[in-house]
Amino acid sequence: MKILTLTALAMAFGDRHSASRGLAAIAAAILIAGLLPAAAGAAQPDYPQRPLRFVLGFPPGGTSDMVxxxxxxxxxxxxxxxxxxDNRPGAGARIAGEVVARAPADGYTLMLTSGSYTVAPSLYRKLPFDIERDFSxxxxxxxSPFMLAVYPKLAANNLQELIAYARTNPGKINFASAGIGVPxxxxxELLAQMAKLELTHVPYKGSALAMTDLFGGRVHFYFTSIPxxxxxxxxxxxRALAVTSTKxxxxxxxxxxxxxxxxxxxRAGSWYGLTFPRGVPAAIVKRVGTIVQKGLSAGGLEAKFVEQGLEMRRNVTPKEAAEFIREDIAYWATVIKRAGIQPR
Incomplete structure (x- = not known):
């Protein structure tokens, strides 16, 4: 059985000229179904009895969408x-988070979580959800670790040479990012704090522009996705100087x-996880988690993820996932505070 998008489902209602009407009908049907009360405990063994809605806060085509x-x-x-x-890009994935946090706790709406959600509490004064409290x-x-990529003509063939070069040129070394507060x-910022460097941050509107300026030497280095x-x-x-993973x-x-x-x-980079709205029955959480963990051990899926530079997480329980998220929030809160990044 294949996954579907809302647009693909809409086409089933008619030709291309009526696709927009079909899309509206399907979206309404899913929303109405989502508003129905959760099945009683006795009916849970029959879960699921209708399509599931999988929300993510990123557009089609990227690594998040592939995952x-x-x-x-x-x-x-x-x-x-x-x-x-259901791709809901924008606002640093906060739109998707709000959609799922407000969804019924019946097991029919789930979300792809990522590092964006654990930095958000330190970057925004008000959030429409609490990543610890409002989700199961x-x-x-x-x-999803990063590559430390440098301009190839820079006089740095390894990390220690980059650090030494930055120390002899305080404030003159620029590093790119895909935006303020993103991983x-x-x-x-973490490199600057740990190595005691004075660096200049140059934020871009997306990775493509940052990479283009790195090619031309307008910035000196960039922590970017491996694929x-x-x-x-x-x-x-x-030039690849290092990776941010533990191995x-x-x-x-x-x-x-x-x-x-x-x-x-x-330790830096991003990560991917899976969550329901708070209150989904434990039996459903366990069943979905078991399916995913067994799938991650299968050769085909693992090969696909490794090809994208991802490192598999194996046998992570709901309790361990919640603990990791709590620790990651605290970890990045310290980095953000030391960097002087003010919440918006």
Missing amino acids: ARAIGELLADNLGQPVVI HITLIAD SHLAG GALPHARAGRV RNPALPDVPTMVESGLKGY
């Missing part, structure tokens, strides 16, 4: 019901970790 679709297909195959992918966390899926920005940077590193347009990444076996390179305790 959501792979997990959605896994769930559809094992639960016997379609999984509708199911499991963690994978870590790539915080990875650079996006890997072709450029192989082509010599950037070497299979896609870059010759590139050391930040810890190997002398920055003990450094």
Whole structure:
């Protein structure tokens, strides 16, 4: 059984000219179904009896979307019901978070969580949800480490040489990010804090613009996703100095970790997890989590994720997922405060 998007479902209602009317009908049907009360405990063994809605706070086409679709297909195959992918990009994934936090706790709406949700409490004065209180966390899926990519003509062939160069040129070394407060920005701030460097942050509206300026030397380095940077590193347009994972990444076996390179305790990057709204019955949470964890151990899905530079998370229980999220919020709150980033 395959996953579906709202647009694909709408086409079933008619030709392309009536697709918009079909989309509205399907969206309304899903929303109405979501408003129905949860089934009684005796009916839970029959779960699910209708399609599931899988919300994510990012647009189609990126790594987040790939992860959501792979997990959605896994769930559809094992639960016997379609999984509708609902992309809700914008506002640092807060739109998606609010949608799911307000959804009924019946097991028919779930969300792809990521590092965006654990930095949000320190970046925004008011959030429409509490990532710890308003969700029933199911499991963690994978870590998404960064590559420390530098301008290839920079006089730095490893992390220690980059640190030394920055120390002799205080305030003159620029690092790019995909925006203020995003994980790539915080990875650079963490490097500055741990190595006691004076760096200049240059935020961009997205990764593509940041990477383009790195090619031209207008910025000196950029913590960026491995799949996006890997072709450029192989082509010599950037130099890979390190990865932010705890062990070497299979896609870059010759590139050391930040810890190997002398920055003990450094941890940055993003991650992906799965969550329901708060209050979903424990039996449903357990069933979905078990399906996902078994799927992550299957060769095909693992190979697909590793190809994207992801590192699998295995056998993570709901309790362990909740503990990780609590710890990650505290970890990045310290980095954000030290960096002087003011909540908006």
